[in-house]
Amino acid sequence: MRLLLATAAAAALFAAPALAQDPGHDMPMPAQPQPTSDMAGMSGMRSMMSAALGDYAINREASGTSWQPDASPHAGLHLMxxxxxxxxxxTIDGVYDWQQGPRGGDKAFVSGMLMAMAKREVGDRGTVQLRAMLSPEPFMGKSGFPELLQTGETANGVTPLVDRQHPHDLFMELSGAYAYRLARQDSLFVYAGLPGEPAFGPPAFMHRLSIMDSPEAPITHHWLDSTHISMGVVTAGYIHRNWKLEVSRFRGREPDQHRFDIEAPKLDSTAARISWNPSANWALQASWADQKSPEQLEPDENIRRWSASAIYTVPFGHGGYWSTTAAWGRRTSAHGDLDGYALESAVRPNLDWTIFARAERVASDELALPPGAHGPAVTVGKVSVGAVRDFSLTPHWSFGVGGLYAINFVPGALRASYGRSEPQGAMGFVRFKLD
Ligand SMILES: [Cu+2]
Incomplete structure (x- = not known):
């Protein structure tokens, strides 16, 4: 309850003027924004500027400055x-988590996010967007939650997390962006966040339609999208039709163990990404990053990263969709190259049910004992499958009950420490969703 109150209070703070003055008045989503009449000589330019950064449907914009397919459903409570x-x-999930074997454990925790966004036009050619995203996860404590084969970051500042997922920071994103239209389908933008998400990887997992209903974090998180909370980001980009080219400077160090605060920004790392949406159903990207000193416990280590991903989404029925993401990420450090692959898919046949699945394969050098020490690289895998049934409470709120089952694949060298070659995991969850 304390959690819900804290999150609600934070939301209210951010969106106070709109929510307080106009509580029940939600607008249907403007798939096409209202045409304006003051655009003589630039006919249609403004009317097409429905997204914050460029001339395309707002549905395309995902976390940070990343893109998803235009065909993605766009939900949420909208207020003018x-x-x-x-x-x-x-989305607030109450989760019970069980992971098998000597390296597993169990825990009940709360995860999820609250996101508020405000957008307006400035002058004839400009758009400003402000975004805040909050997480209840710091309340789960500094040990995070058990998740076999997960690695990355430290949750207590002393030991690296292995077989556990770190909690996300209370402030996952506080950002502003300004876009300027050069011509009808060309725009330039700048984005700054503290914290924010630099131009690397696919949209962060909690924003990927193909897996956003799962309360698990991907074991490829630190290969694909772990930079999604960076304490200090500045991105500049150019958009031409269905192409986007962007470069970021950001703080390479991952968030520290104090998950309630905002850390001092620094722009010591670089990322670059090219994105292409060849049709309404596809979003493709390739990206590169030079990340300085990501790990608090290994400050002398820098990593070079690569990623490529493809998202395919088809809407169908009433509010239904099928969305699939395939992604690859590479981390290169003094210890060598490590590759991670993820394939995830979700089907929502109607508003009641969502079925999701993910398969991953990761080469990791942090799973050997002692935990976190760089040992020989081993290839591990994981498959998880789950479903959630949602019940509509009001037009915007729903309550859901879900579960997932996961099976992990560990090689012979690790079998003894995991107690078996295919340790399992499961989660049961309930959730409240506002959209
Ligand atoms: Cu994360």
Missing amino acids: QGPWMVMVHA
Whole structure:
């Protein structure tokens, strides 16, 4: 309850003017924004600027400055407040987690996010967007939650996390962006966040339609999208039709064990990404990053990263979709190259049910004992499958009950420490969703 109150209070703070003055008035999503009449000589330019950064449907914009397919459904509570359009989404999961064997464990915790966004036009050619994203996860404590084969970051500042997922920071994103239209389908933008998400990888996992309903974190998180909370990000980009080219400077160090605070920004690392949406159903990207000193416990180590991903989404029925992501990420450090692959897919045949699955394969050098020490690289795998049934409470709130089952594949060298070659995991969860 304390959690819900804290999150609600934070949301209210951010979206206070709109929510307080106009509580029940939600707008249907403007798939095409309202045409304006003051655009003589630039006919249609403004009317097409429905997204924050460029001339395309708002559905394309995912976490940070990343893209997903235009065919992605766009939900959320929408409010108009003067020139501002405000959108609010929230998901709060109460999870019971069980992971088998001597390196497993069990835990009940709360995860999820609350996101508020405000967007307005500035002058004839500009758009400003502000975004805040909050997480209840710091309340789960510094040990995070058990998840076999997961590695990355430290949750207590002393030991690296192995077989556990770190909690995300209370402030996952506080960002602003400004886009300027050069011509009807060309725009330039700048984005700054503290914290924010630099131009690397696919959208962060909690925003990928293909797996966002799962309360698990991918074991490829630190190969694909772990930079999603970076304490200090500045990105500049150019968008031409369905192409986007962007470069970021950001703080390479991952968030520390104090998950309630905002850390001092620094722009010591670089990322670059090219994105292409060849049709409404596809979003492709390739990206590179030079990340300085990501790990608090290994400050002398820098990593070079690569990623490529493809997302395919088809809507069908009433509010239904099928969405699939295939992604690859590489980490290169003094210890060598390590590759991670993820294939994930979710089907929502209607508003009641969502079925999701993910398969991953990771080469990791942090799973040998003692935990976190760089040992020989081993290849591990994981497959998980789950479903959630949602029950509508009000037009925007729903309550859901879900579960997932996971099977992990560990090689012979690790079998003894995991107690078996295919240790299992399961999660049961309930959730409240605002969209
Ligand atoms: Cu994360």
